Amino acid sequence: xxxxxxxxxDPLALSVLRPEWSAxxxxxxxxxxxxxxxxxxxxxxxxxxxxxxxTVFVGICTIFYLIxxxxxxxxxxxxxAAQSEIHVTAEEAAALRAEDLPVYSIMVPMYxxxxxxxxxxxxxxxxxxxxxxxxxxxxxxxxxxxxxRAAQATRLPPSVRITLVPHSFPRTKPKACNVGLAKARGxxxxxxxxxxxxxxxxxxxxxxxxxxxxxxxxxLQCRLNFYNxxxxxxxxxxxxxxxxxxxxxxxxxxxxxxVIPLGGTSNHFVTARLRELMGWDAYNVTEDCxxxxxxxxxxxxxxxxxxxxxxxxxxxxxxxxRQRTRWLKGYIQTYLVHMRxxxxxxxxxGPANFLHFQLLVGGIVFSFLINPIFWFLSLxxxxxxxxxxxxxxxxxxxxxxxxxxxxxxxxxxxxGMIACFRxxxxxxxxxxLVAQLYWVLMSYSGWRAFVKFxxxxxxxxxxxxxxxxxx
Amino acid sequence: xxxxxxxxxGLWNIEKAxxxxxxxxxxxxxxxxxxxxxxQALVSSLWWPPLALLLRLPFAAVLDVESGPAASLxxxxxxxxxxxWLFYRILADCGLAWWKGLLIAAGLAxxxxxxxxxxxxxxxxxxxxxxxxxxxxFLGWLIRRRLRDLICLALCAGLMVGLCxxxxxxxxxxxxxxxxxxxxxxxxxxxxEAVIIIAFFPFVYAVGLWILANWLIMGDVLRLFRPFAAIGxxxxxxxxxxxISPAHFAAGVGGLxxxxxxxxxxxxxxxxxxxAVAGLLGLAxxxxxxxxxxxxxxxxxxxxxxxxxxxxxxxxxxxxxRSLVRPIVFLASLVLLAADAMIAAEFVxxxxxxAGEVWAERNRELPxxxxxxxxxxxxxxxxVAGYDGFALLGSRPDRIFLNAxxxxxxxxxxxxxxxxxxLLIRKPEHRSAMECVYWxxxxxxxxxxxxxxxxxxxxxxxxxxxxxxxxxxxxxxGAADGGRDxxx
Numbered sequence: 018x019x020x021x022x023x024x025x026x027d028p029l030a031l032s033v034l035r036p037e038w039s040a041x042x043x044x045x046x047x048x049x050x051x052x053x054x055x056x057x058x059x060x061x062x063x064x065x066x067x068x069x070x071x072t073v074f075v076g077i078c079t080i081f082y083l084i085x086x087x088x089x090x091x092x093x094x095x096x097x098a099a100q101s102e103i104h105v106t107a108e109e110a111a112a113l114r115a116e117d118l119p120v121y122s123i124m125v126p127m128y129x130x131x132x133x134x135x136x137x138x139x140x141x142x143x144x145x146x147x148x149x150x151x152x153x154x155x156x157x158x159x160x161x162x163x164x165x166r167a168a169q170a171t172r173l174p175p176s177v178r179i180t181l182v183p184h185s186f187p188r189t190k191p192k193a194c195n196v197g198l199a200k201a202r203g204x205x206x207x208x209x210x211x212x213x214x215x216x217x218x219x220x221x222x223x224x225x226x227x228x229x230x231x232x233x234x235x236x237l238q239c240r241l242n243f244y245n246x247x248x249x250x251x252x253x254x255x256x257x258x259x260x261x262x263x264x265x266x267x268x269x270x271x272x273x274x275x276v277i278p279l280g281g282t283s284n285h286f287v288t289a290r291l292r293e294l295m296g297w298d299a300y301n302v303t304e305d306c307x308x309x310x311x312x313x314x315x316x317x318x319x320x321x322x323x324x325x326x327x328x329x330x331x332x333x334x335x336x337x338x339r340q341r342t343r344w345l346k347g348y349i350q351t352y353l354v355h356m357r358x359x360x361x362x363x364x365x366x367g368p369a370n371f372l373h374f375q376l377l378v379g380g381i382v383f384s385f386l387i388n389p390i391f392w393f394l395s396l397x398x399x400x401x402x403x404x405x406x407x408x409x410x411x412x413x414x415x416x417x418x419x420x421x422x423x424x425x426x427x428x429x430x431x432x433g434m435i436a437c438f439r440x441x442x443x444x445x446x447x448x449x450l451v452a453q454l455y456w457v458l459m460s461y462s463g464w465r466a467f468v469k470f471x472x473x474x475x476x477x478x479x480x481x482x483x484x485x486x487x488x
Numbered sequence: 489x490x491x492x493x494x495x496x497x498g499l500w501n502i503e504k505a506x507x508x509x510x511x512x513x514x515x516x517x518x519x520x521x522x523x524x525x526x527x528q529a530l531v532s533s534l535w536w537p538p539l540a541l542l543l544r545l546p547f548a549a550v551l552d553v554e555s556g557p558a559a560s561l562x563x564x565x566x567x568x569x570x571x572x573w574l575f576y577r578i579l580a581d582c583g584l585a586w587w588k589g590l591l592i593a594a595g596l597a598x599x600x601x602x603x604x605x606x607x608x609x610x611x612x613x614x615x616x617x618x619x620x621x622x623x624x625x626f627l628g629w630l631i632r633r634r635l636r637d638l639i640c641l642a643l644c645a646g647l648m649v650g651l652c653x654x655x656x657x658x659x660x661x662x663x664x665x666x667x668x669x670x671x672x673x674x675x676x677x678x679x680x681e682a683v684i685i686i687a688f689f690p691f692v693y694a695v696g697l698w699i700l701a702n703w704l705i706m707g708d709v710l711r712l713f714r715p716f717a718a719i720g721x722x723x724x725x726x727x728x729x730x731x732i733s734p735a736h737f738a739a740g741v742g743g744l745x746x747x748x749x750x751x752x753x754x755x756x757x758x759x760x761x762x763x764a765v766a767g768l769l770g771l772a773x774x775x776x777x778x779x780x781x782x783x784x785x786x787x788x789x790x791x792x793x794x795x796x797x798x799x800x801x802x803x804x805x806x807x808x809x810r811s812l813v814r815p816i817v818f819l820a821s822l823v824l825l826a827a828d829a830m831i832a833a834e835f836v837x838x839x840x841x842x843a844g845e846v847w848a849e850r851n852r853e854l855p856x857x858x859x860x861x862x863x864x865x866x867x868x869x870x871x872v873a874g875y876d877g878f879a880l881l882g883s884r885p886d887r888i889f890l891n892a893x894x895x896x897x898x899x900x901x902x903x904x905x906x907x908x909x910x911l912l913i914r915k916p917e918h919r920s921a922m923e924c925v926y927w928x929x930x931x932x933x934x935x936x937x938x939x940x941x942x943x944x945x946x947x948x949x950x951x952x953x954x955x956x957x958x959x960x961x962x963x964x965x966g967a968a969d970g971g972r973d974x975x976x
Contacts, residue, residue: 097636412520412522416545423697427690427693431689434682434686434689435635435639437682438635439635443678443681443682444681446682446685447685450685
């Protein structure tokens, strides 16, 4: 079957030619056997010695918490290092001569977002880049009549064309992007969402950065943030989280030369290298994170770039939970895909990046899943003084647990404040004080993602944009 | 290298180690053994701050405490070495030539007070180190308004809460001054609000955490502050002698002078730096007035070095007068450090109890007390109240002697029915006067209490026999009066 596949044009090529890198099979038989046997062994242990099993579980989780806490603070510390991202000044970007600039492909996947079309056109037009060197594709689904009609009715600039994505399974953003990739003409390529507002000189900065770095760097991740942080409490927390992630954690990873789980948009690629990697995995609902890991597995690298794309923060709780569920489900997919052969992953990434991968991709989901358990234990201890809980935390486990509870939680709140301050969101600093409620929402989404992964791994829970504008 | 030298010096002269260091090491042993006394000792006193104890914990876990306060010596030596480096860095940041910086840092390093703090295992060097780091952040914030400096200051203030309560008050002053500086006319309301939250959050969190720990472990939210209610009564012999030397005054008044001059010439950062140093002197004077200032005060210990840092920094800010001011400040700093060294030498000579004396007391008095109580009863139990008991008893398990941090007569009567109970307390001076036994039973040292009978003095300790109720009566009384002392 793989002989019939056109690697350059088939949006599902990766899942056919390199099935071991695709989430088409969410859990391999070997992984299923491993997980089931682990659960059975633990349950048997719990039935035989319930208290001992609980103590072991608590001990493992506490060690995990300690490592994650220290790791995240280390990332923040490294983020202030001089080499935490590629810094291109506005003057350098402006100094590039138009005739020296390459053709730049811009892909905007859209689905049922007819209202956003004028905004997309305006945002693309606003980019400071020669029009004749912009290769803009609006990736529209074949069955999305509404957006197609709106696009046909809109007077699109010459640099913008419509690319139809054939109606087939799976119907995901990465599949649409693969269709666009096959038709991209640019030397470099970038993905934007329909509601994105990239900084005007972003493409120029990306070109300057690509020319500065070595050939191993094939992807630049721009910072993402929101233009509607003050819409409501949820968007304020969301903005604080994004500021911490894109302004502190990812630059910290970049400073360490570590694998970067790419953000959903504003990833700039060297088109030829991206084709070499067969684009995105159409079955992965967090295709950006997966691609970020594959880039490193193939021996390439990603870097952060000092430019921001402004997005719309999802201010509706229901949609926010669905969006977060999808992200975390994608993280589970990505983790399982790359952990199919752990030793191979270790060899390809190296020990340091292997550890980064464990903590960033697997660790995030795991922490969201176990958080509620430990919140419950803490409440029991604080309010009911359940003395029997002490035996679950022997000696050093208690010390580590106390450090994580009191030091770790302080640190995460404080990092949120610092991130808001650095970003200039001075009015959001106080909201970081009550971010614990936001963590509850994330844990809820984590469990929802886990259930959804088991029930419907490929379903793409679409985030509704434009709520801010309509409200 | 400096840390190794300090540590070697401390180990070589281990008999001169501080009682504070010995006590801290023993408390760490209790924490490792997960005893109730250890947990209570960790959180229940402002004078035995938790972070200062926890810093020693990893070292105490791998070192044998019986051979001396090794963990405390390591921590104080390392902290002193870092403090020296920070001191030099602050001077270098001010643009002082490297040899001048080294000369001033050497002036601090050979100060007998500093050397003692570096080699005796006390809490002072860690507090001083944290103060320097915070002060560096403060000075950086005043001049650059960089977030990194503000975070450094805020985190140091938070840490200081767990290292030294009086220096924590001074750190709070620094934060306040930093916030004042952030409130310049051009700053937006949101900016000022954000600065205040970021600056104060670690401090407030640390205080809140400590109070929470008191509630969880001691069952008393206000436990930390209770000694203040009995300060006067608890220290009848506080002589109010002046511990604040002319060198301290010179540094503090110099800061005040700089603040006044800066106010006149509208140089706000310079003024705030001056206020910070003067504030430290003010803090020491306030403590002295309350009777809380004694030889080991970290505030007193830090005035001169911080004053020197501030003076050099202020000189660097006065760029127009650089050619005149800088050499004068450099020479004045050396003179101030030399004066402080001479005064400190005098203090060190007449300083009171060292570890060697406590160990001698342990070897001399404990067997005598033991013989005394056993001659009276086969079931004698001696409760050694307060933190001083840790240094006296060491970490060896003992059948007769017990440490007690949260001492009440009722509790021990109920916990040891049928035992003949004795209470051993140390003379209420300095921080010993802040022990719970003194604020809970004021006057117990001189007059005993209604339920104790004076037994005798053993060195600096006094032994009381606790009068026991007949068993039946105790049980009825304990139940009827909710655990209060029914004989008082």
